[in-house]
Amino acid sequence: MPAPSRSPANGHDAVTGTLLRLVRSEPTATRASLIERSGMGRTIVTQRVNELVDVGLLAEAGMDKSTGGRAPRTVRFRREAACVVGIELGVSSLEVALTDLAGRALGFHEEAWDVTRGPDATLDRIDSIIETLLATHRPPGTPMVGIGMGLPGPVEYLSGTPVAPPVMPGWAGYPVKERLTSRHEVGAWVDNDVNVMAMGELQAGNAAGVRDFLYVKVGTGVGAGLVSRGRLHRGAGGAAGDIGHIAVADAAPLPCRCGKRGCLETLAGGAALAAAASAKAQDGDSPFLAARREERADLTARDVADGARSGDLTCINLLKAAGEQIGRALAAMINFFNPSLVVIGGGVALSGDLLLAAIRHRVYDLSLPLATRSLRVEMSALSNQAGMIGAAFTAIEELLSPQQLTTWTHHLTDTSPPQQTATA
């Protein structure tokens, strides 16, 4: 290992990492408060804060460079110092946001997109969206320093490649992270969509400040994101949270796409609800679904939610049964993981309160009293921008880690964006 340089914001530097975290969590930080909160000596705190000010990540609050004079004592995190790109790729949609270093959107773009068009076409389209966003929404002189992306399938986080993704034909093993990095010459991090949403909840949603929580996405499939002691638990191979294929029934009628029977996803996901809705429409059990089916051949989970809201008993029972299966699986996960908060999100969950009620019913019925004593089960309060903002935070958290800081902060001291050559 080469000896690290002694340049500002040194890599692997526990001191700089600690100080940056403290400043971000305290709007009115001063050198004195940082010395007290970090327990570190005056000399090193002053030195590292000065380095972070020099490099442009912190600013003396209220100080105007042009006026000069003695700097006031408060320092703040310069969220405007750089911008990042957050990308959320769904099965049928693509969302891209440009945000500052606090995850606030400077601009964004959404469009319908079919993930089965494959990685080359998709990433070409993303490149062009990023270029447009940078051209129209990037503040002058602000470098774009990183990209975060969520994919609708399992991702090996370290390499940033999809692994056997069931709904993404052609994507298996494709070097998504590498391609983003080489095309845009910045760090890129790729994760599955559920972890990206959990990151969004942790940074800007219901889970802000919560140490141990679960994010559960009920969309076409069902998946979970785990947070332990305030950080994502991705697991040994980045596969943690894959609850869609937990066996919840011994004698299930339909085999799962994974080849087994009784998987949670065959009984409770959006795809399972859509299949059940079609069957019920055909049987004549549901006047609402039968009517819908005359308008469109393919029924979806949204039709079931609409039916439930209109009072159709079959639809109500379908949603209740799905919620109870999810709640049953969740009760086991809650006994095992003991979170203080479960946030339910995803398209199917957000379509109505009935599913949440059924999930809660089973969770509180089947989990141990010790595990539910102070447990909250809540619907996600984030808007439908949560995916791309969570993806942006995936990049931001990596960029501000001590391991990454030196790789990009030199761009901040340039007088021009990194694409151009700085004039000396």
Next chain:
Amino acid sequence: MPAPSRSPANGHDAVTGTLLRLVRSEPTATRASLIERSGMGRTIVTQRVNELVDVGLLAEAGMDKSTGGRAPRTVRFRREAACVVGIELGVSSLEVALTDLAGRALGFHEEAWDVTRGPDATLDRIDSIIETLLATHRPPGTPMVGIGMGLPGPVEYLSGTPVAPPVMPGWAGYPVKERLTSRHEVGAWVDNDVNVMAMGELQAGNAAGVRDFLYVKVGTGVGAGLVSRGRLHRGAGGAAGDIGHIAVADAAPLPCRCGKRGCLETLAGGAALAAAASAKAQDGDSPFLAARREERADLTARDVADGARSGDLTCINLLKAAGEQIGRALAAMINFFNPSLVVIGGGVALSGDLLLAAIRHRVYDLSLPLATRSLRVEMSALSNQAGMIGAAFTAIEELLSPQQLTTWTHHLTDTSPPQQTATA
């Protein structure tokens, strides 16, 4: 919050904590290697290493105080600087060890003990064992600086009190941690026995250096300890790992002690095996168990293990069925948590390979390929001292954390044990 003092090994000091961790993991650390590995500046590393040498936690390797002269460059962790007590209380046994700061036993004591005798009698007995161990095994001048303890039931870790422990009548809400602290005037930490065993595996067993793993204890009951990114995940209320009451069967014959039906523990723990063995002995299904029952009225899980080893088919099937139920529940936990290692321990598990084989069979059959790609499922290789050593490590990890260091390191600079007054 009062401003922390600037004394050696300052509380909340990220620098000192980082350096101590690095020295403990590198037997031939030098100031130069610490500067390189930490990425911190020469001045602060030298200053903090000197402080840790002054306080007695690090030593210049090879340097003899009496010879004086210029110190050589290597530094090592002084595991002999202090000692700690590790206590493992079982349902019917009590084990107490005195160890150094690397968890090596200086002396230990084991005896049969009935936990239902209640907290006062049990802790009185523990006090007297600790006094005997200190009198006979403590090296002269070495202070005892902390106590770790494992209990056979749920514990709220922060307060160190048992919470609704099913097999410990009289212990609910008893301030175990507070009592140990006030009696022995040192820090004390109390956890459930499964977390204590997981800590032992992490520090000195199969899981050394593993970031994400599960420890599963199959004893009278079944429980798990979770490790995420190299640290115990205790959950929001300290209840994580409570897998004994996960519902694995819809229509189970016997209600669980928790009041529900179908809990894993009613089908797979030592108590369930003992009950099944008695029934089989009565039915005449097992010649082996019938013969054992004529010797003793109460059959145990050990009898089933003995029978399986002797070739009794009923016993073999009982163990296989128990292993498959555990494996079924574990498969779901593995999909959810994605560990790279599962260590199986506890009395029932250690009684033979049959249970492990059945667990493995179900785990690899039911978990997702991505979750089992690099998964090992192993029997614990720790001796029956693992509990008390794990308990000692529970104290050591806390004592060496930046938050705790200042609370006890002043004892190290005394010339006498903390019980006596130092003569100036």
